[in-house]
Structures are given as structure tokens and as C-alpha cells.
Amino acid sequence: MPGQSTAEIAHAYRQEKARRARRLAILKHVFLILTSLVMVYPLLWMLAASLKPDNQIFGDLGLWPSEFHWENYSKGWNALPVSFTTFFWNSTVVTVLSVVGNVVSCSFAAYAFARLEFSGKTIWFALMMMTLMIPYHVVLIPQYILFLNLGWVDSYLPLIVPKFLAGDAFFIFLMIQFFRQLPRELDEAAMIDGCSPFKIYWAIIMPLSLPAMATAAIFSFIWTWEDFLGPLVYLNDMKDYTVPLALRSFISTDGVSQYGPMFAMSILSILPILLFFLVFQRLIIRGIAMSGLK
């Protein structure tokens, strides 16, 4: 363009570019806000439904109950022959023990694989990685038969004992990745000072790996709390049910009339997960990006 200096042209170009970037950013936000509304709407709807009267739940798109029926919660709590106090207690026992078992046994295995030398290590490591790919359904039936023969069916042992035997290779893998980043010199120095391998694990590796341990613990918590297939297979007596099994009885027994209470208990069942998620969000997201866990 005649009469315009190169500086002016560059300035106009830059302004045009900034304008376009801003327009794109606004478009992105609109898209993201709409998408996130669609994402959370079902959950908010469930929360609203837990407070609505039964006849108002179906087909009602609104998120604000016309009147708040808090008694849905107390009704739901006692709607089954066994109260939810028992179910929550059962879930807590199973989950807490599973988390402890997973973290301890998987960190043991990970420490051996990441930091110790022993013959046969490569073979065991390959086998461990192989177990990552085996679908649970292949081992389900023989495990069931094994636990049946041990007399463990209708107890929590089949749900807990495997967690103490480092059954979840995901966590081993996650911790190996983390342990390998720690400087080797730490172990060597400690070894020269006469520390035993256990002392090194306990006094050096563990304290430095708290983020990895916490990530494993959180995922272990969430997956055990949500687990349905395990309890479905091993628990038959309603007083032993975990929360997910109890929820399922809601729909299989007399589901038809008690929608409000059912949603109230559904909300309570996911509450611990929500709380964990809110508190540990950063760790959870980093754990996913690091390892590709689900």
C-alpha cells in the first residue's frame, strides 16, 4: 500500500492477529462453557432429584425443587431392610483396608523392581507388566472357586486379601515410574552408612515418594469404593453389602415408588469420591497424565 511505512503495516497486521486471537478465545470459551454445562447437568439433576417429591422427578428438567424434601435422605437411609449405616460402615472397612494393602504391597514390589538387584528381575518384571493386560474376567472364576474352597465367600477376605498381595499392577507401575526419578546416590550413600534395604525404603524412598503414594491411595480408594463386580460376586447377605450393592437393591426390589430416596442415597454414595476429588484434584490429574490410568 503506498503511503504506509512497513512499521505501520506490521502494526496493523499484529492488531488484526490479536483481534482474531481474541475472537477465537471467546468462541472457545462459549464452546467450553456449553460443554461443561452438558457434562455437569446430569449430576446436578441427580442432586435436585434427591430433594424433590417423587411425583415431580420424572420429566422435570428444572434444577430447583419447588419444595425441599430433606426427608428423602432419612427415608432412603432406612428404606432397605438393613440401614445405610451398615452399608457405609462395610464400604469404609473394605475400602480403608484395601487402600492400606495396595499402597504397602505395591510399593514393596515397586521398590524391588526400581531399586534392588536380584537374579530373575527382568523376567518377573515382564510377567508383572503382562498382568496389566489380562482382563479381570479371566481370573474371576478360578479366584471365586479358590475363595469358595477356602470358605471365604460371604466375607470380605476375597475383596481385601488380594489387595495385600499387590494385585493391582497399575499401582506398581505408577510407583516404579516415580521411584526411578529419585537420585540413586541417596541409596548408595545410605548403603555405605550401613542402612539395610528396608531402612532405605522406609527412611528415604517412602518419604520422598509421598505424591506417588498419595496418588495410588486416592485411586485405590475411588476404585474400591465404586467397585461393583467384586461385592456382587462375593457378598450374598444384605447385612454385608457395600454401598453400590445396596443401591442396586433399590432398583431391584421396589424401585418404582421411591425415586427421591433412591437419588438421595445415590448422592451420598458418590459424596466421598466427590470430596476426594475436590481436595486432591491436582494429584489425580497429574496421576492420569503421568500413567494413563483410567
Next chain:
Amino acid sequence: MQKFFRRNLAGYAFLSPWLIGFFLLAIGPILASLYLSFTKYNVVRPPQWIGLDNYAYMVQFDQRFWKALQVTFQFVVISVPLKLIFALGVAMALDKGIRAIGWYRALFYLPSILGGSIAVAILWRQLFNYDGVINSILRLFGGDGPYWLADPKFSLWTLIVLAIWQFGSPMLIFLAGLRAIPQELYEAAEIDAAGPVKKFFAITVPLLAPVIFFNLVLQMIEAFKSFSGAFIISGGSGAPLDSLLFFTVYLYNEAFSFLRMGYASALAWVLLLIIAAFTAIAFWTSKYWVHYENERG
């Protein structure tokens, strides 16, 4: 001898819980289930060797086996690509220069973390009821929704939507992958006047190929194994008309409702082989479209 023992002691001591678990809960059961798959076994009486009969019956006469395969394949083939497309689209919108990214990330990931819960499966049943929320929304736009859960033509779609809704974890992995693409490549392309479409197919897709591949394999395996959603939404049986008879649901019912443990073991092995075959195919084709940065090709 003693030296050998001492050198290995610590390693095996730390490995022992896993070793016990590996033999008792992994390799032992895998071999046992292979053996059981050649038997007739109902728990009460000892397993009775019948050779390949389970497999022969399955392939030749068992309509429900074929139905379960069909349902599961349909679910995998439709839900996995859609989920990955959503995940990538949202990840790209979230990529850079977006404020409040942490909030969005959390919101999009939330359904994934709750996805396995029974509460969500129960919620889904109500959303897709004939009088439910989805049809009410359709009615707002003048449409009349179908009986989603009672009509075999539509029931699978409820589970596909549920799967897509949980696109959060592939999205997070895509985000990490997008971050690793050097910005200069896009700038260079802009100087060559490449449009967004060109940039997407010439830069984003090829450089993201390893991540796309990783997500594809992972989601495919997950989809083959999915259970709780189909179990709850179909009332445990695969109804209506077996349109929700996922392979895992069929396997569960054969094993624990009808106590056909031998037959169910054969089903489990078929599932294992299918997953292995699909993974192998994915790896085999990947050499034509996935190139890693540190290899020349």
C-alpha cells in the same frame, strides 16, 4: 551359595507379596481357567473333561454368544472413536491461552471419575426413561423420543452416550500430548499461509499420533471390559431382547446365575483372545500411521 542367597534376599523379600499374589491370583487362575474352559463344571461336582465341546457349542449353536459379540463390537466400534473425537476436540479448545483452565479440566474429568459408580448407572436409567429428562428435552424441540430402554433399536445408545460422557481421561492425556508439540511448527505453517484445517492434519495429527494410539488402545480395552453400566441399565440380564447383552454381562450370568463355570471360562478366554487380537492389530497397523520422534522414517 550363601553369597548368592544374601545378594538376592532383599529383592525377593520385597517382592514376596507380589510373587504370592502372582502365583495364587494371576498365573494360577489363568491356567486354571484355561483348564476349566475344556470342562463341564458346576462347582458342586468335580470338573468333567469335555475337550473342545464348550468352544464348539459356542460357535455352532449359541445364539446368545454371537449376540453378545455383536453388541460388544457395536459398542466398542461406535463409542471409542466418538469418545476420542470429543476428548481431542475439548483438549484442543483447552490448549493454550484459555483462562480458568483448571476449572474446565476438573469439570470435564469429573464424570470419568464417577463413571464406574452405580449411582451414575441408576441416574442414566432415569434420564433415558420414556418420561425421563432426555425425552423431555427432545419434546422441547418438538420431537418425540423413543422408549430408549425398552426398544432394542435404541437401548445401546444410552450406554454409548454414557461412555462418551466419560471422555475426561483421554482428554487429559491429549492435553499433555498437545503441550509437547513445539509452537514454532504452527508459526512456521502460518507463514506458509496454512489454514486451521491444514495445520490440524499436517501438524497436530501426525505429532499427536503416538498419544492418539495410546488412547485408542487403552479405551478399546476398557470398552471391551465394561460391565456395571450395562448390568444395571439392562437389569442384570442384557434386556431388552439381549440388546444390552455385553460380553461381560453374558459371562457373569453364565458363571454366577447358571453356575456353568466351565462354559463361562471358555467365554473368558474368548474375551482375552479378542482383546489380545485387537491390541495386536492396533500395534500392527500403527507402524503405518504412528511415528515416534526419535525414529527416522
